[in-house]
Amino acid sequence: xxxxEKVTHFGYQQVPxxxxxxxxxxxxxxxxxxxxxxxxxxxxxxxRILKRMTIELAGIRPGQKVLxxxxxxxxxxxxxxxxxxxTGQVVLADINDAMLxxxxxxxxxxxxxxxxxxxxxxxECLPFEDNTFHCITIAFGLRNITDxxxxxxxxxxxxxxxxxxxxxxxxxxxxxxxxxxxxxxxxAVWPKLGKLIVNDADSYQYLAESIRMxxxxxxxxxxxxxxxxxxxxxxxMLGGIVALHRGxxx
Amino acid sequence: xxxxxxxxxxxxxxxxxxxxxERAINTALRTDPATAAKVAVHSGRLVAIEVSLxxxxxxxxxxxxxxxxxxxxxxxxxxxxxxxxxxxxxxLLDWNTRPGVIGGPVQITGNSELLQELQDLASELQIxxxxxxxxxxxxxxxxxxxxxxxxxxxxxxxxxxxxxxxIGDYVGNESGLxxxxxxxxxxxxxxxxxxxxxxxxxxxIQRFRAARNSASGEGSNTH
Numbered sequence: 001x002x003x004x005e006k007v008t009h010f011g012y013q014q015v016p017x018x019x020x021x022x023x024x025x026x027x028x029x030x031x032x033x034x035x036x037x038x039x040x041x042x043x044x045x046x047x048r049i050l051k052r053m054t055i056e057l058a059g060i061r062p063g064q065k066v067l068x069x070x071x072x073x074x075x076x077x078x079x080x081x082x083x084x085x086x087t088g089q090v091v092l093a094d095i096n097d098a099m100l101x102x103x104x105x106x107x108x109x110x111x112x113x114x115x116x117x118x119x120x121x122x123x124e125c126l127p128f129e130d131n132t133f134h135c136i137t138i139a140f141g142l143r144n145i146t147d148x149x150x151x152x153x154x155x156x157x158x159x160x161x162x163x164x165x166x167x168x169x170x171x172x173x174x175x176x177x178x179x180x181x182x183x184x185x186x187x188a189v190w191p192k193l194g195k196l197i198v199n200d201a202d203s204y205q206y207l208a209e210s211i212r213m214x215x216x217x218x219x220x221x222x223x224x225x226x227x228x229x230x231x232x233x234x235x236x237m238l239g240g241i242v243a244l245h246r247g248x249x250x
Numbered sequence: 251x252x253x254x255x256x257x258x259x260x261x262x263x264x265x266x267x268x269x270x271x272e273r274a275i276n277t278a279l280r281t282d283p284a285t286a287a288k289v290a291v292h293s294g295r296l297v298a299i300e301v302s303l304x305x306x307x308x309x310x311x312x313x314x315x316x317x318x319x320x321x322x323x324x325x326x327x328x329x330x331x332x333x334x335x336x337x338x339x340x341x342l343l344d345w346n347t348r349p350g351v352i353g354g355p356v357q358i359t360g361n362s363e364l365l366q367e368l369q370d371l372a373s374e375l376q377i378x379x380x381x382x383x384x385x386x387x388x389x390x391x392x393x394x395x396x397x398x399x400x401x402x403x404x405x406x407x408x409x410x411x412x413x414x415x416x417i418g419d420y421v422g423n424e425s426g427l428x429x430x431x432x433x434x435x436x437x438x439x440x441x442x443x444x445x446x447x448x449x450x451x452x453x454x455i456q457r458f459r460a461a462r463n464s465a466s467g468e469g470s471n472t473h
Binding site: 056237 | 262265266268269294311313314315318320321322324325
């Protein structure tokens with residue numbers, strides 16, 4: 001099947017393979033300005049705690065190079081900038097220019113411009129040399145990438161031997177009752193909040209749908225194994241609503 | 251950090267608690283810009299606080315706009331403080347300068363001057379409760395609350411100090427359950443004196459034996 005005939009999912013819709021990237025870009029352009037406010041609202045602040053847990057498992061040391069992929073508004077990049085210190089380097093990367101613009105401004109405001117760089121990149125084909133980074137994080141971003149296998153292989157390539165990848169992403173709740181409550185909450189409340197705050201219900205309808213289309217914990221771990229990561233594991237958070245996957249390059 | 255540690259999932263509750271403490275510290279620092287500026291001078295320094303029982307560690311990274319707290323860190327801390335919760339409290343809250351028994355040994359490794367400076371800054375911190383509450387209550391009520399809070403915390407600090415003294419007096423002097431620090435010090439001195447006396451006695455015995463052997467050797471030569 002040629003690329004022109006291939007289809008993929010965009011939420012619950014089937015769209016041509018080539019179109020998903022543009023459609024996702026449209027979603028994030030629409031919400032970039034109020035992205036953090038919306039995250040706080042729909043997650044009831046818990047996304048900040050989940051990101052802290054990711055940072056703790058990243059094991060960053062001074063002098064290291066870190067890639068914060070799909071880093072959006074720079075939450076993680078700011079923390080990493082402080083952890084790697086003067087001798088380290090952090091690259092805040094995202095495919096979306098509107099999100100990067102917000103992220104770049106936040107890095108400057110936080111006094112992190114001395115050891116950070118901002119790059120507009122496609123996660124499926126990262127424009128960095130082999131064995132560049134000690135750590136790569138992608139928080140709530142892998143779900144939006146069309147070819148996740150290609151992205152995982154690309155991340156493995158640019159990781160240094162001994163380096164680690166952390167994928168923080170929505171996943172599958174481990175408890176059925178929790179899953180039902182979470183479904184009801186996300187499909188009923190998120191689009192309404194989106195309409196109210198950013199005047200865009202569709203983007204948050206997409207968010208709820210895309211989470212259900214994302215591979216579950218074991219499937220994603222298998223994809224990481226398949227891409228070549230070693231010692232892969234995952235940590236369920238909030239009863240599996242979110243999972244943090246980790247793998248190493250050896 | 252060991253591989254075993256790295257495989258432990260960070261706890262949601264403990265992470266939330268740490269985030270809350272971090273927020274409280276940074277909020278307090280924002281109300282006292284003078285102290286915040288002095289803390290910011292140490293930006294980039296990492297302080298490790300390790301509690302022995304229950305085993306727990308908190309790493310405080312000083313940043314330009316306050317501190318960031320973590321449960322784990324792979325970086326080498328500039329200064330590490332290790333001890334029991336009571337000993338650490340005594341050290342960090344400056345209780346151990348008081349006579350009494352509270353405040354046991356605390357293990358400090360690394361830059362102890364940095365720790366002392368941070369302790370001094372913590373004791374200088376003047377939280378402006380009025381500035382914190384003004385957006386919610388309005389300036390007039392905020393000033394009243396600020397005044398009341400300063401009085402309350404001043405009283406609480408004095409009361410805590412008196413309580414520590416009294417507990418120290420009771421446990422150390424009245425009940426006789428635990429020796430006071432002075433008694434432990436004097437006991438240590440006595441042990442040192444006895445050890446040195448024994449050393450001297452042993453040296454004299456050795457000299458005496460050597461002299462006797464020498465004398466008996468000379469005697470046998472004469473015969």
